[in-house]
Amino acid sequence: xxxxxxxxxxxxxxxxxxxxxxxxxxxxxxxxxxxxxxxxxxxxxxxxxxxxxxxxxxxxxxxxxxxxxxxxxxxxxxxxxxxxxxxxxxxxxxxxxxxxxxxxxxxxxxxxxxxxxxxxxxxxxxxxxxxxxxxxxxxxxxxxxxxxxxxxxxxxxxxxxxxxxxxxxxxxxxxxxxxxxxxxxxxxxxxxxxxxxxxxxxxxxxxxxxxxxxxxxxxxxxxxxxxxxxxxxxxxxxxxxxxxxxxxxxxxxxxxxxxxxxxxxxxxxxxxxxxxxxxxxxxxxxx
Numbered sequence: 001x002x003x004x005x006x007x008x009x010x011x012x013x014x015x016x017x018x019x020x021x022x023x024x025x026x027x028x029x030x031x032x033x034x035x036x037x038x039x040x041x042x043x044x045x046x047x048x049x050x051x052x053x054x055x056x057x058x059x060x061x062x063x064x065x066x067x068x069x070x071x072x073x074x075x076x077x078x079x080x081x082x083x084x085x086x087x088x089x090x091x092x093x094x095x096x097x098x099x100x101x102x103x104x105x106x107x108x109x110x111x112x113x114x115x116x117x118x119x120x121x122x123x124x125x126x127x128x129x130x131x132x133x134x135x136x137x138x139x140x141x142x143x144x145x146x147x148x149x150x151x152x153x154x155x156x157x158x159x160x161x162x163x164x165x166x167x168x169x170x171x172x173x174x175x176x177x178x179x180x181x182x183x184x185x186x187x188x189x190x191x192x193x194x195x196x197x198x199x200x201x202x203x204x205x206x207x208x209x210x211x212x213x214x215x216x217x218x219x220x221x222x223x224x225x226x227x228x229x230x231x232x233x234x235x236x237x238x239x240x241x242x243x244x245x246x247x248x249x250x251x252x253x254x255x256x257x258x259x260x261x262x263x264x265x266x267x268x269x270x271x272x273x274x275x276x277x278x279x280x281x282x283x284x285x286x287x
Contacts (some may be wrong), residue, residue: 002196004211005173006150007043007050008242009088010280011079015040015055018278022053024259025272025282026168026252029053031121037062037073045163046172049213054087056080070111070136075146085231085279086239088146089176091194091210093135096151100135106192109137109147120157128157139189142237145178147193168255169247171287177216177241179223179232186217186237227281228264229273240274241281249286 012018019029019042030043038060044051054076056062062073079087093099096113103109117131131153138147152158180186183206187198190208194215198206206217220232223240230240246252253270256263263272266283274281 002209002211003091003093003149003194005049005176005213006090006092007052008086008173008176008239009052009054009076009090009146010085010278011076011087012053012055012084012278013080015042015053018053021261021278022051024261026246026255027051027166027170028163030163033118033120035073035116035118039073039076043163044166045160046170047161047164048159049173052090068110068112070109070114070138070148072114072134072136072148079144079146082144083231083279085274086176086242087144088148089178089215089239090147091149093133093149093151096133096135096149099149099151103135103137103192108139108189108192109135111136111138122160128154130154130158137189137193139186139237141185142180144233145237145239168252168284171245171247173213173242174245174285175214175216175241175243175283176239177218177223177227177230177243177281178237179220179230179240180217180237181219181235183217183219190215190217226266227273227283228266228271229275230281231274231279239280241283243269243283243285245287246284247287249284252284 027044034040038057040057041054065071100113114134120128120130133151134148136148194208196208198208208215223230227241262276263270270284272282
């Protein structure tokens, strides 16, 4: 079964500062939420997918990693000790417990499913509840790249068209980019994780179809050419960029100019380099 992108986890030090930057890019950014273990997030929602801007909140009590359990908060905390940026790729799940068993059978993650709930807010400010079950996978060769699937238990409380309207006309995610010294070494793990058979758009590179988006795996040099400035780990795979579809690329260029956000034209895209976007390059392309 080929999956779709549920969301991207973008780890940052100053959540409110980064939220303000994303507003300058033209996104509607949601209210600040806190998980029970102490990570805090703000969301940028599109139809069926979203960006999770996340940090470690004040007074957080992050449980450590332990055998058989993937520590989500611990992963974010460890990641932020080294850098900011795109930390995790999350795909959708209809049955996270079944997916966890499949990951274990395929040798890509012997972790117990993780269930949690938190409060949320509707556009009118009223309280609501959301709940999720996560199933994690792990590639030992990519310790700074996180992978899991997410099952939503109250999707009617989470997805909201009012949150999906953006000044920049964004309609959804098009691409997520993983830089890897040897992309072919990621092939089996990512095939098992995504359920997608990759194509090879260029020598050494791979592309995995994920519903109406795709995961591109490329060398750090190729990533640098495609996204101008990336912050790739030279000795291991790392997520370096993502692309968003917008309704009018020319209007978005004017918006970035007015907001004094640095970018370059790369082919038909506008690319904000990682050096300006808190560790992850952000591309905009026409719908």
